[in-house]
Amino acid sequence: MKLYRPTEECGIFGIYGHPEAANLTYLGLYALQHRGQEACGIVSSDGRSLHVHRSMGLVADVFGDQAIFRNLPGEAAIGHVRYSTTGDSVTKNVQPIKVDYSRGSIAVAHNGNLVNAQMVKDELEAWGSIFQTTMDTEVILHLLASSKQNALEDRIAEALGRLKGAYCLLFLTETRMVAARDPQGFRPLCLGKLGDGWVVASESCALDLIEAEFIREVEPGEVIVITKDGITSHFPLKKSEAAPCIFEFVYFARPDSYIFGKNVYMVRKDFGRQLAREHQVDADIVIPVPDSGVPAALGYAQEAGLPFELGLIRNHYIGRTFIEPQQSIRHFGVKIKLNPVREILEGKRVVVIDDSIVRGTTSRKIVKMVRNAGAKEVHVRISSPPTSYPCYYGIDTPTRKELISSSHTIEEIRRYITADSLGYLSEEGLLKAVGAGENPFCKACFSGNYPITFPKLAAAPQLDLF
Template sequence: MKLYRPTEECGIFGIYGHPEAANLTYLGLYALQHRGQEACGIVSSDGRSLYTHRSMGLVADVFGNQEIFGNLPGESAIGHVRYSTTGDSVLKNVQPIKVDYSRGSIAIAHNGNLVNAQYIKDELEAWGSIFQTTMDTEVILHLLATSKHSSLEDRIIDALGRIKGAYCLLFLTETRMVAARDPHGFRPLCLGKLGDAWVVASESCALDLIEAEFVREIEPGEIVVITKDGLTSHFPHKKIEPAPCIFEFVYFARPDSYIFGKNVYQVRKDFGRQLCREHRIDADIVIPVPDSGVPAALGYAQEAGIPFELGLIRNHYVGRTFIEPQQSIRHFGVKIKLNPVREVLKGKRVVVIDDSIVRGTTSRKIVKMVRNAGASEVHVRISSPPTSYPCYYGIDTPTRKELISSSHTIEEIRKYITADSLGYLSEEGLLQAVGAGSNPFCKACFSGGYPITFPRLMAEPQLDLF
C-alpha cells in the first residue's frame, strides 16, 4: 500500500515581458513541483504566435533538454504542474491547454475544481460543442469562445460568471496575459515583479527562486490584465465572503511561502504550540513525520520544553511509483519512504507529530515502526482537526467512506493505529493559531460546511475497520 497523502491539483506560473520567459517559467514550475507531479507544460508567446511543450512527468524530466527552450520563444509564458483531481492522467489533459479559435489563439492554466462543470458541459454539448479533454478546465475555454462580447477581458468575465467552484487561472494570448482568482479565494495566487516584467505564481516561493519581488497577493474575485501598456485590475464579480483553504497551511503549501497574508512555516509552528497546549503529554522526545510535520513538531517541542529529534528519516529520492514485493517486506510502502533511527527512539517515550490522519493505515504503520525501533511509548499528535469530509475544490482526497474520522471516534482511531494516546488540534485552536480573526477560512474538510454546495454532497457508506 502506498504512503497516502492528499494531493493538490496543480500549480501555475506566468511571466510577461521578459526575454527569458520560458526559462524562468521552467524555474517557477520547479519551485511549485510539490503542487503536482503527474505532468507539466509551458506555453510561450512571441507576440505573433503561441508555442507549446507539454508532457507527463516531473519538470526536470520534461524540460531536461535545453533545445526545448529554443522552441518556446518570446517574452511571455505560462506554465502548469498537474496532479489530476478531475480528468484522466493522460497527455491530452496536460496543461496549459492551447486552442485556436475565431479570435486567435489562447492558452489556459487552471488550479482548482469547478463544481458545476458537468452541468455546463452537458449544456454546451447539446448545442454542438465538442470537447477534446476530460477536464473541467476546458469548459472555461468553450464559454469564452462562445461569448458574444468583443474584448478578451469581457469574454473572460462572461465565462467566469457562469462557473462555480475554485479557480486560479492564467490566460495567455499573443499579446496579453490575464490572471483570475475566484471570489472565495480558495487557492493562493500572488503577483510579483522582475525588473519590468510581471510575474504571477501559485506561491511566493516561485518568485524567490527567480529573484522576483513579491508585490502582493491577487485578491479573491480579482482579474488582472497585463499588456505592453502595463497592468490593470478588475473586480467584476459580486463581493462575497472569502474562504481560503485552511489545508494549504496544514499541508500543501511550501513552508517558505507567503500565502493568505501569512508565512506558512510560522503558522505551522503555531499549530504545534497550540497542539501542545491542548494535548500536552509527559515524554522524552518529540519527533515529526517528515517533511510536513517538522514545523509543528518544532513548535510542540518548544512549547513543551521537550527535546526535538529526527527519529524518522525520509528518503527524498523515491519517485511516484516503484515495484513492490508481494509478501517479502511488510509495510513496504511506508518503509521505502521512512526509516526509524533506533538510537534516537530506543527506550524513549515518543511524541509523533503529523499534519493529518486520512485513512489511518499509514499512521498505524508508522506507530508500529517507531515501537519496533524500541520506543517505550508512542503518543500521536495531529496538527489539524480530524479530516472527516472530502474536498471538492481542487484537492484529491478520498471519498468520505475512506476517511477514518468520518465514522470512528478518536478513541477508536487510537486503538486502530495502536498509539498509547492520540490528540488532534481543535478547530478553535487551528483558527486561533492561524490568526483567523475576522478572516474566515474554508474548513469544510473538518466541519462539512461547504461554502459552495452542489448535488454531489450526498451520504456515503462508512468505513469499517474493525
C-alpha cells in the same frame, strides 16, 4: 501499499515582459513541483503566435533538453504542474491547454476545481460544442469562444460569471496575459515583479527562486490584465465572502511560501504550539513525520519543553514508480520513504507529530515502526482537526467512506493506529493559531460546511477497522 497523502491537483506560473520567459517559467514550475507531480507544460508567446511543450512527468524530466526552449520563444509564457482530480491521467489533459479560434489563439492554466463544470458542459454540448479533453478547464475555453463580447477581459469576465468553484487561472494570448482568482479565493495566487516584467504564481516560493519581487496577493474575485502598456486590475464578479483553504497551511503549501497574508512555516509552528497546549503528555522526546510535520513538531517541543529529535528519516530520492515486493517486506510503502533511528527512539516515550490522518493506514504503520525501533510509548499528535469530509475545491481526497474520522471516534482511531494516546488540534485552536480573527477560511474538510453548495453527501458507512 503506498504512503497516502491528499494531493493538490496543480500549480500555475506566468511571466510577461521578460526575454527569458520560458526558462523562468521552467524554474517557477520547478519551485511549484510539490503541487503536482503527474504532468507539466509551458506555452510561450512571441507576440505573433503561441508555442507549446507539455508532457506527462516531472518538470526536470519534461524540460530536461535545453533544445526545447528554442521552440518556446518570446517574452511571455505560462506554465502548469498537474495532479488530476478532474479528468483522466493522460497526455491530452496536460495543461496549459492551447486552442485556436475565430479571435486568434489562447492558452489557459487552471488550479482548482469547478463544481458546476458538468452542468455547463452539458449545456454547451447541446449547442454543438465538441470537447477534446475530460477536464473541467476546457469548459472555460468554450465559454470564451462562444462569448459575443469584444474585449478579452470582458469575454473572460462573462465566462467566469458562469463558473462555480475554485479557480486560479492564467490566460495567454499573442499579446497579453490575464490572471484571475475566484471570488472565494480558495487557492493562493500572488503577483510579483522582475525588472520590467510581471510574474504571477500559485505560491511566493516560485518568485523567490527567480529573484522576483513579491508585490501582493491577487485578490479574491480579481482579474489582472497585463500587456506591453502595463497592468490593470478589474473586479467584474459579484463580491462573495472569502474562504481560503485552511489545508494549504496544514499541508499543501511549501513552508517558505507566503499565502493568505502569512508565512506557512510560522503558521505550522503555531499549530504545534497550540497542539501542545491542548494535548500535553508525559514524554521524553518529540519527533515529526517528515517533512510537513517538522514545523509543528518544533512548535510542540518548544511549548512542551521537550527535546526535538529527527527520529524518522525520510528518503528524498524516490522515483515515481518502484517494484514492490508482495510479502517479503512488511509495510514496504512506508519503509521506502521513512526509516526510524533506533538510537534516538529506544527506551523513550515518544510524541509523534503529523499534519493529518486520512485513512489511518499510514499512521498505523508509522506507529508500529517507531515501536519496533524500541520506543517505550508512542503518543500521536495531529496538527489539524479530524479530516471527515472530502474536498470539492481542488484537492484529491478520498470519498467520505474512506476517511477514517468520518465514521470512527478518536478512541477507535487510536486503537486502530495502536498508539498509546491520540490528540487532534481543535478547530478553535486551528483558527486561533492561524490568527483568523474576522477572516474566514474554508474548513469544509473538517466541518462539512461547504462555502459553495454541492450535491448532498451520503452518510458515511461504518468501516470495520478491526
